Amino acid sequence: MAYSKYHSSVGSNNRPVFAIIGGGIAGSVQAIHLAEKYPSIEIHIFDKNEEILTGTSSMNPGRPTFGFHYRHLQTATFCQDNTVKFTKFLDRIGCPNIFAKAPQNGIYALMKNPAQVLGDSVKPVFNPDEIQPVFEQIRDHAIAKYSNDTDFKKNFGSPDQICRQLKEDEYNHFFNPDLLEGIGACYETAEKTFDTVGICSFLRSYISKIKNITIRSQAKVTCLERVHTAKGAGYRITWDDGRDAITRHEIAQFITLACWERVGIFRKQLGKPEIQPTYNRLKMLAILDIEIPADQLNTIRPIFVASGPFSMISPQRCVEKPDGRILCRCACTLAVKTNVTTVPDDRVLPTDYDNMLQGAVSPGEKIRMATPILEGARQFFACAGSAKLSEVRFGTVRVPYGGGKSVDLHDPASEHHSRDYPGCSNLGDGLFVNEAMKMIYSVYNAEMILDWAHAGLDGIDVGNQMVSQVSKVTLGRTGRALAMISEFIESLKSTRLSTYR
Template sequence: MVYSNYPILSGSSDRPVFAIIGGGIAGSVQAIHLAERYPWLDIHIFDKNKKILTGTSNMNPGRPTFGFHYRCLNTATFCQDNTVKFTKFLDRIGCPNIFAKAPQGGIYVLMKGAAQVLDDSINPVFSSDEIEPVFEQIKEHAIKNYSNDNDFKKHFGSPDQICRKLEEVEYKRFLTPGLLKGVGACYETAEKTFDTVGICSFLREYIKGIKNIKIQTEAKVTCLEEIHQSNAARYRITWNDTSTNKSRSEVAQFLTLACWERVGFFRKQLGKPESHPTYNRLKMLAILETEVTADRANTVRPIFAASGPFSMISPQSCIERPDGSMICRLACTLAIRTNVMNVLDDRVLPTDYDNMLEGTNDAEEKMKMAAPILEGAKQFFSCLSNAKLAEVRFGTVRVPFGAGGNVDLHDPASEHHSRDYPGCSDLGDGLFVNEAMKMIYSVYNAEMMLDWAHAELCGMNHKLTHASKAKAATKGALAIINKSTHSLKSATQKSGYETALMSTRLAI
């Protein structure tokens, strides 16, 4: 299925084509940035789903990310800066629903002792004493960089108020008695939960209005090839059109792999494997519904328990009743059950993984898999006492983020706790990777892509200019030869061989 306001181009078009495999947050935001900067560039998005932004991006819980759950300051402030950047981008393009219409203000629970999770006793990876000093540094970063930023203040309030340590009397209403004894500290933050569904819906419609973006949905890309058809052609994209079950292909000069679980597979196809392959992690998200009485309404917040339990609730929507009670819908994770399986990203996905990702597995089976997430989270958060499991979603996340290969979340040395790779890279020859390891990194990655694409386009322009000059020079030489031939014939007729030879020499 193709939808676009721009005519489908034939292969004879002189306009360069920039293909993006994957229409999630990363690919879509990159396409918007490219279209704004280069309105003469044809941007083609290929997505396997019936609509773009309905895969992993749409199952993101929109967890507030100012970086408060990281011990590494660089990772924390990178999160903060990109949360601000992502919010400003959405605001600039007119997104009406940036944040969830639900209680906001993140709560971070820092553990100092073990937490009982289902049948396991989980010790903290880092103690609250190790993490708390970073909170103050995160605040200092915000004060230094955003004190004069009116957009920051509009969305998040004053930078010097982005976090506040709570007294036990304040935080105990959020937590169950069983968790309280292991708490080292608890902070309230100015973070907000993104309205992921609203953002995806808005971007889907926004892109339709951009004339130089063509969207090819129900396109399961099967093969990518580097070709040398001409000076400009580089990549042939072959896909199966699942709406017609026919194979189709197209040529592009530039190509971005923004397809999450198939990035490693396609890199391998193109002869550009990573020396340290990353992993596809199948992640499960439980969607809960709960009724909260009026006197307990303030217990519903975005809450993250770190480090060790790694459980989180993220309110998605709340409907207030006349009596003050609320019906709330929340996204919920629990690390020991949320992370389903890891698969090296340069291998074909196992059938079980693919079925869960595509949503073809049995509904009852999915609910059974997710039930422990609710059971474990109920041991932490008081607002879930009456919660029920409403829906289960599956998506892919990418791990690890470097070369160490340590993907154990509960290991202090794991790369989870110091993420320095945002998910974008330039592989050369007009080939890019854009995975956006977090939703908030999508704008940062898109800006990096613009810089790299600019360099590639300048290089292409130089080659075309050089080729054009060479063509002109050849044309000029042919003109001289033709003129010489004409002179030779004329001179032969008039003065014989000697005169013709002299005329030819003069012409040359």
């Protein structure tokens, strides 16, 4: 990837700078939307890694997300709509590898009885009778909204077929016999696993070709300050340049915090306290290699044992070996072991947390930590009997607990089960937060922030000429009319999605 020269103040040719702190999927998708709408501003992405999209975003298992594992309909349908929105966006910009080249169509087991998880009995959080009606409402929502949507049908099939309850003889081959007695209902869904690695690779290449996006790699931002300059109000960004161990500064007129682990710290620096606190949760992802005969490939799917065990296996890719056997790589989670620790986001990360994120953990320690996830998978999934642990990854997810409810996933009152915060907010003064609580929320958040930033950015890009708000006021009627025409033409150039808001 080519990197532009570093600037010390405003952008080249005195163009305004929109800085995005964090180059994961959320920050990258927002940068693309900004570049499309405003080609005459400079967009600078700051990322602490050597390349963007190589942190937590790259470890996302691409879990199929139509919302079937949520008890609250509003949360479930929001997931569904944003899965569709995210897929349409990737289609539009030409991403060739949206879905994993592995068995698809999700399997959801709803537990009615306690399940044995690594020697402990884990009760269902919700009875299947509480969840099954939501499944039907999710399907009704898809029928009402997407029956005439050709893109939906191309990617997911007919809306009226997005979920189907299975009989025991249709699902028993997915699970170990000891688990079957506790299953109250099982569904097949039209969900697909995203090819996260392929998506991240494509987005990196796509962004590198956009002229008004500059990447600041190995750039660890340490301080944000509100400042006033001859150009007006803005923000001074202080960052450590990992390329030459020099501390650098830059001025930006707009900033988005898309950096997860440091959002709370930066808010504190800027005097923007949380109304509802958000936490960093360190998560561990186990990557399993499963080798099976070709005639047993039908035992592998994206499978989720819901409401209690919260164990998932998500196929990433399948390769046929010379002997005809199939080697399938799967991401695997088990809530009681996957969720390592939770830390308030306005505190410096504990040393052990940071070491795991940075990969400063010995291979032996990684294996020790992730082995229980493999053991749990073998308890639940028939395909995991011969599975081998091939890789262990660590990353952060964002979890809001603003209502003061339980942090415990196994508490029915936990905000895990009814999420109404997609991870974007407008803090005022050209400062935004884009946390994208799920990968699929990245397009929704980008569109929201684009709308919020419109008042400040309006008039910046008219016919590729810089027009300040002050000069627009003095244009007169004829000038205002010409400006409106230019803006209208520019809006036609933009292909930003605006549906499903």
